Amino acid sequence: EKYNNAETSLAEEAQLRAYFQSDDVAPHLEHYKPMFIYFSQAQQEQYTKDVPLKPKxxxxxxxxxxxxxxxxxxxxxxxxxxxxxxxxxxxxxxxxxxxxxxxxxxxxxxxxxxxxxxxxxxxxxxxxxxxxxxxxxxxxxxxxxxxxxxx
The missing domain is CATH 1.20.5 (Single alpha-helices involved in coiled-coils or other helix-helix interfaces)
Incomplete structure (x- = not known):
């Protein structure tokens, strides 16, 4: 609940990501696991195209x-x-x-x-x-x- 209300610190968020990426997640919290997996994958994505700084x-x-x-x-x-x-x-x-x-x-x-x-x-x-x-x-x-x- 603290995570959804944006009341967690960065250390607590890292601990939550590690917990939900592990295999031993409690059954009543299982529905949050895909959300944290998506966040970790999205964090690794990079934009590879060049961004023009000055328009022509x-x-x-x-x-x-x-x-x-x-x-x-x-x-x-x-x-x-x-x-x-x-x-x-x-x-x-x-x-x-x-x-x-x-x-x-x-x-x-x-x-x-x-x-x-x-x-x-x-x-x-x-x-x-x-x-x-x-x-x-x-x-x-x-x-x-x-x-x-x-x-």
Whole structure:
């Protein structure tokens, strides 16, 4: 029981292994004998294949990291030396200003169209009010005709 609970010392375990490997094991402990025989055989087994200490893929990952650092460095350094010239910057600024003027004109046209649409909405409201008053006048005429005919 002490052995199964891992409460034995190394000397006690060696004594147990020697007892169970002998031929005179008590009959009520006979079922433990195969377990101790297996442990002694497993202890003598050895792994004979070579274990590689460094995986082969490590070198590939190292080169990938070196390439990534090189690309980043080129990304920071090249634009400083090969950036746009002053003439190209001036031309880009001119094109930008022309684009802003064109967009401003389009915006003015859109605002004028918006004002005209609001004027049309006012006219539409006036027409709706006139149609409503005309229908009321029609109802008034119908009621008036009924009153006059009935008298």
């Amino acid at each position: 893929r490590t070198k590939m990952y190292q080169w990938i990291s070196v390439a990534a650092v090189a690309v980043l460095m080129l990304g920071f350094i090249v634009p400083q030396f090969m950036g746009p010239s002053e003439a190209e910057k001036q031309e880009a600024l001119l094109v930008y200003n022309q684009t802003m003027e064109a967009l401003s004109l389009v915006s003015i046209g859109m605002n004028e169209g918006k004002e005209q649409m609001s004027n049309l909405a006012l006219v539409n409201e006036g027409i709706d009010q006139g149609a409503q008053q005309a229908s009321m006048l029609g109802e008034f005429n119908t009621i008036t005709n009924r009153i006059l005919k009935n008298k």
